[in-house]
Amino acid sequence: MTSHPDFADITEPQLIETARRRRTFSIGLPRCDSETEKRFPLTPEGVNMLVERGFTVKMEADAAASIHYADAAYIRQGASIVDRQETLLCDIVIHLAPLKVSEIKKLRRGAMLLTLLHIHEQKPEIIKALLEHGIITIAIDLITDENGNRPFADILEEIDGRASIAMASALLADSAHGKGILLGGIAGIIPCEVVIIGSGIGAIAAARSATGLGAIVHLFDNDVYSLRTAIRELGPAVIGSALHPNVLNKALASADIVLVGPTTKDVIFGSEVVHTMKKGVLTFDLTCREGGAFPSLPTVNLTSARPDDNRGDGRVCYTHAGSAVPRTAAMALSNTFITMLDDIMTLEGVTNALKLSPGLQAASITFMGKLVNGQVAREVGMHHVDISLFIQLS
Numbered sequence: 001m002t003s004h005p006d007f008a009d010i011t012e013p014q015l016i017e018t019a020r021r022r023r024t025f026s027i028g029l030p031r032c033d034s035e036t037e038k039r040f041p042l043t044p045e046g047v048n049m050l051v052e053r054g055f056t057v058k059m060e061a062d063a064a065a066s067i068h069y070a071d072a073a074y075i076r077q078g079a080s081i082v083d084r085q086e087t088l089l090c091d092i093v094i095h096l097a098p099l100k101v102s103e104i105k106k107l108r109r110g111a112m113l114l115t116l117l118h119i120h121e122q123k124p125e126i127i128k129a130l131l132e133h134g135i136i137t138i139a140i141d142l143i144t145d146e147n148g149n150r151p152f153a154d155i156l157e158e159i160d161g162r163a164s165i166a167m168a169s170a171l172l173a174d175s176a177h178g179k180g181i182l183l184g185g186i187a188g189i190i191p192c193e194v195v196i197i198g199s200g201i202g203a204i205a206a207a208r209s210a211t212g213l214g215a216i217v218h219l220f221d222n223d224v225y226s227l228r229t230a231i232r233e234l235g236p237a238v239i240g241s242a243l244h245p246n247v248l249n250k251a252l253a254s255a256d257i258v259l260v261g262p263t264t265k266d267v268i269f270g271s272e273v274v275h276t277m278k279k280g281v282l283t284f285d286l287t288c289r290e291g292g293a294f295p296s297l298p299t300v301n302l303t304s305a306r307p308d309d310n311r312g313d314g315r316v317c318y319t320h321a322g323s324a325v326p327r328t329a330a331m332a333l334s335n336t337f338i339t340m341l342d343d344i345m346t347l348e349g350v351t352n353a354l355k356l357s358p359g360l361q362a363a364s365i366t367f368m369g370k371l372v373n374g375q376v377a378r379e380v381g382m383h384h385v386d387i388s389l390f391i392q393l394s
Contacts, residue, residue, distance in 0.1 A: 025345065026056040028090030029079075031063035034097035036320050037116070038066040038303045039329040041094045044073040046334030051078035053338075053345055058082045058090055067327040092341070092350075098122065104129040112136045112350045114337075117365075117376075120290045124380040130366045136350055139373070142363035143340070151339070154201050155332040156322055157286070161205030161261070163321040163328075164284045165194075167302060168257045169213060171282055179280055183256075184214025191215050195251050197243075197293070198261030199223065199230035202286050206259050211237045218251045223264045243267065252277055259284040260293035271296035274315065283317045292317060354391055361387050 027050065029042065040063065042050070047057050057079040061071055071081050087093065088106045094114045098121050099107075107113065113130070117139040130137050141153040171178045172192065184191025194210040196203050199221040207230070210217045217238045221227040224242055231240040241247050252258060252269075253276050260267060266289065274296055277283075285293045292299065297317040302324035322329055347353045354360050354367070365373045368390045377384035 024054050024056060025092055025341075026058060026090040027341070028087035028093040029057065029059040029063050030084050030087040030093065030095055030103075031060045032066075032095055032097050036301055036303060036323065037097035037118070038323045039096055039326045039333070040064050040067045041096060041114075041330065041333050041337055043067070043327075043330050043334045044069060044077040044079075046330075046338060047074055047079045048077035049334075049338050050341060053342055055341065055345065056080070056090075058087050060084045060087050063087075064330075067330045092344075094337070098126055101125050101129045104133060104135065107133055107135055110134045110136070112138065114138050114140055116141050119288075119375060119379055122376050122379050124382065127366065127371060127376065127380050127382060131369050131371060134369050136354075136367050137365040138360065138363050139365055140336075140340075140363065142373075144359035144362060146359070151336045152333070155336060156329065157200065157202035157262075158205045159325065159329055159332060160286045160322040161202035161207075161259075162209050163302075163325045164259050164286065164318070165206050165209035165213070165257075167318065167321055167324060168194075168259075168282050168284065172256065182214075183210065184216070186214070192256040193218070193251070193254050194257045194259070195220070195248075195255040196259045196261065197221070197267050198263045198286075199226045199240075200262055203259070203261040204230050204233060206261070207234050207238050210257070215257075218255075220248055220251075221263060222267075226264075249273070249276065254278065255281060257282045257284070259286065261286045267293060269294050277315075279315075281315065283315075284321060285317050285319050286321065288319075292319070351391075354387075361391065 050057055059074055059079045059081055060083065061081050064074065075081060085106060088103060089108050092112045092114065093107060096116045098115065098118055104126065113135050115137065141150065141156065143152055144150055169183050172181050172183065192215045194215045194217045196206055196217065196219050199219060203219065207217050207219055219227065219230060219238050219240045220243050222243045227240050231238060252273065255277065258281060274294060283294050283297065287293055294317040297315060300316045300318050301320050302318050303320050344350060344353045364387050365376050367387050370390060371377055371382055371384045372387035374384050
């Protein structure tokens with residue numbers, strides 16, 4: 001017996017639509033009110049691409065104000081504007097700074113929280129709340145791909161490097177609160193000197209920006225192999241050196257800008273070194289570690305910096321450069337989130353994605369009521385367990 005052609009035309013789309021409904025996930029975007037984290041994870045275009053893939057996106061009112069997008073721009077792309085409580089009840093919640101304990105308690109049990117590590121903001125009470133509610137917490141900046149690259153961390157580090165030089169250039173050019181000078185590129189005028197510690201993605205981005213503006217750039221690192229790779233990529237315009245004390249101190253004494261990025265061994269400049277630097281030097285710390293690279297200097301958060309924060313001689317340390325350009329960060333994050341969330345949709349769930357992705361497992365902080373990240377465990381003074389054990393049993 002053959003089926004009626006009209007009947008086939010009706011049932012096939014219905015089956016497809018039913019399958020789609022089973023695979024739909026909701027994404028919550030609560031507003032981030034952190035003083036140090038002004039970046040937002042998705043642009044309106046990013047939301048539209050996720051909606052087209054079958055996700056439901058719920059956003060708190062004015063959540064994207066920090067990147068100068070109105071709610072209407074997200075509504076036009078398929079997002080729903082709801083209250084904060086409803087965003088916290090979604091299957092997947094994206095909030096780049098740590099949530100408050102009271103907000104963690106409002107998350108749906110077993111939900112997935114995508115955040116940044118912010119290691120020094122992790123507290124025992126936060127972790128305990130995540131464990132009690134069975135939240136799957138992923139630090140996106142710890143995610144690695146099949147080639148060992150860090151898609152989220154690398155793009156944010158590159159933005160940090162570029163933003164630091166852009167901010168430094170503006171601060172130097174400010175005639176009222178800075179020196180009123182350009183970094184370089186003017187015939188007959190000696191260019192500014194930039195000292196960069198580290199040779200990772202952020203350091204390379206900063207060096208490329210500084211040389212593009214005409215500055216003299218010195219790149220230092222204690223990892224000679226990484227330094228060699230960076231110099232090959234940047235070319236002869238950048239002066240590379242190991243962290244030899246005499247060479248480094250001489251460069252610091254004449255530097256107009258000093259930028260410290262991540263290195264294999266922490267580099268810390270005490271007050272005795274800072275005093276040898278010239279008046280008006282601008283220092284930037286991209287390491288995000290406790291105490292920072294310049295512990296004797298007061299810090300200025302670039303997310304809320306004022307032009308007169310240089311306090312006369314410029315001896316302050318600027319931090320959170322990437323958060324000072326949050327819209328650029330949102331564009332970059334959107335591209336990476338789309339790929340990641342598309343994989344979760346394709347694999348029909350977070351647990352399946354974790355089973356098949358070692359890079360996602362390594363980024364997990366909490367899973368199935370257990371703390372599974374050693375670094376966070378040490379920070380909060382708790383024990384952790386191997387996530388692979390739970391992945392095999394789930």
